[in-house]
Amino acid sequence: xxxxxxEYVVLRLAxxxxxxxxxxxxxxxxxxxxxxxxxxxxHTIDDTTAGRGGxxxxxxxxxxxxxxxxxxxxxxxxxxxxxxxxxxRDVPSSTILDQPxxxxxxxxxxxxxxxxxxTEDPKTVSRWMNRPxxxxxxEQPWPADQWKRDWEAKLSGTYSVPLIILLxxxxxxxxxxYRPHRDEIGRVYDxxxxxxxxxxxxxxxxxxxHGVFPPLLMNLCDExxxxxxxxxxxxxxxxxxxxxxxxxxxxxxWVDGGERQQRADRRVHLLGYxxxxxxxxxxxxxxx
Numbered sequence: 001x002x003x004x005x006x007e008y009v010v011l012r013l014a015x016x017x018x019x020x021x022x023x024x025x026x027x028x029x030x031x032x033x034x035x036x037x038x039x040x041x042x043h044t045i046d047d048t049t050a051g052r053g054g055x056x057x058x059x060x061x062x063x064x065x066x067x068x069x070x071x072x073x074x075x076x077x078x079x080x081x082x083x084x085x086x087x088x089r090d091v092p093s094s095t096i097l098d099q100p101x102x103x104x105x106x107x108x109x110x111x112x113x114x115x116x117x118x119t120e121d122p123k124t125v126s127r128w129m130n131r132p133x134x135x136x137x138x139e140q141p142w143p144a145d146q147w148k149r150d151w152e153a154k155l156s157g158t159y160s161v162p163l164i165i166l167l168x169x170x171x172x173x174x175x176x177x178y179r180p181h182r183d184e185i186g187r188v189y190d191x192x193x194x195x196x197x198x199x200x201x202x203x204x205x206x207x208x209x210h211g212v213f214p215p216l217l218m219n220l221c222d223e224x225x226x227x228x229x230x231x232x233x234x235x236x237x238x239x240x241x242x243x244x245x246x247x248x249x250x251x252x253x254w255v256d257g258g259e260r261q262q263r264a265d266r267r268v269h270l271l272g273y274x275x276x277x278x279x280x281x282x283x284x285x286x287x288x
Contacts, residue, residue: 073117073152083153084160086184095193100158101177104223110216112175115151115162122147124164125174128203137239138201159183165200167212173202177224185237188260189270190282196224197235214248221273233279237268246271255280258287 081087103112115121122144128134130141142150151162160178164171180186180197200217202208225231238245240259249271250256257270272283 073156075153075156080153080157083149084157087157087159088182088184088186091182091186095181097158097179097193100161101179101196101224102227103161103163103177104220104227106220106223108216108219109168110213110220111166111169112163113166114155115164115174117148117151117155121164122151124171125203128174128201131203131205133205134201134203137242138199165202167207167216172204172207173200175200180235185235185260185262185268185270188262188286189235189257189272190285192233192282194228194231195233195235196228196231197237198224199236214252218252225273225275232275233282234273235283236271237262238271240267240269242269245269249273255283256287257283260286260288 075083081089103114106112115125125147126142126144129138129147135141154160154162154176158179159182160176163175163177165173165175167173176199178197178199179193180189180195181191181193183197185191185197186195202213207213221234224234235257236245236249237260246256246269255272255274257272260268260270262268270283272279274280274283
């Protein structure tokens with residue numbers, strides 16, 4: 001009994017350290033493949049369900065430090081790739097940032113907190129994801145243990161940050177803020193390593209359809225870009241059959257990247273929240 005209690009305390013402390021690091025850590029200085037040097041100064045994160053799709057092809061290219069363990073959960077780099085099926089192995093190491101996306105501190109109706117694999121969070125998200133509206137759009141009706149393993153891998157790397165959404169202080173959904181350049185979506189548009197993306201799942205269907213989430217998410221986009229310089233683009237890629245999200249996004253000046261074949265079994269509608277003309281053109285490049 002004492003051993004399990006000690007193990008729990010260690011994991012909780014490790015989780016708190018990760019949380020602190022992801023809200024205060026600095027971004028590294030790196031050179032883009034285009035030769036541009038990003039500004040790495042840091043600052044202090046609907047009617048929508050931005051589905052992401054579950055399975056993915058697993059590229060075997062690229063090199064891994066297989067024996068090296070990472071993060072508070074002692075997971076090897078090889079295992080991170082095995083658990084996170086959308087994570088690309090063919091991205092040059094020179095374009096991989098050393099820190100995950102920074103999460104802004106929101107103070108309005110919509111707030112975010114880090115998902116914690118050592119608590120009841122995996123059970124809560126599993127329950128949401130097994131509801132019909134999310135089974136169809138996210139395709140991840142996973143059991144709680146699989147969500148736990150997924151978050152352990154995410155919190156051990158720099159690709160994606162799992163979050164719980166709160167509306168007026170009440171937990172109501174799940175979000176991932178990630179780096180599209182390292183994701184399979186980065187293959188179907190002109191991605192850069194500082195681009196951002198997010199997936200949103202509103203677990204409580206009763207909270208959608210009232211016009212509450214769109215303005216809150218638009219504010220989130222501005223805060224997210226301000227918190228992650230030199231980011232100038234946020235992408236979302238709902239299933240191509242999702243008509244609601246593109247309609248809302250385009251009403252709020254998002255760029256329509258059209259339909260893209262993300263992988264053999266997944267076709268999506270690419271949308272971009274672009275803050276520069278260059279970012280806008282990158283979303284439009286390759287539009288069918």
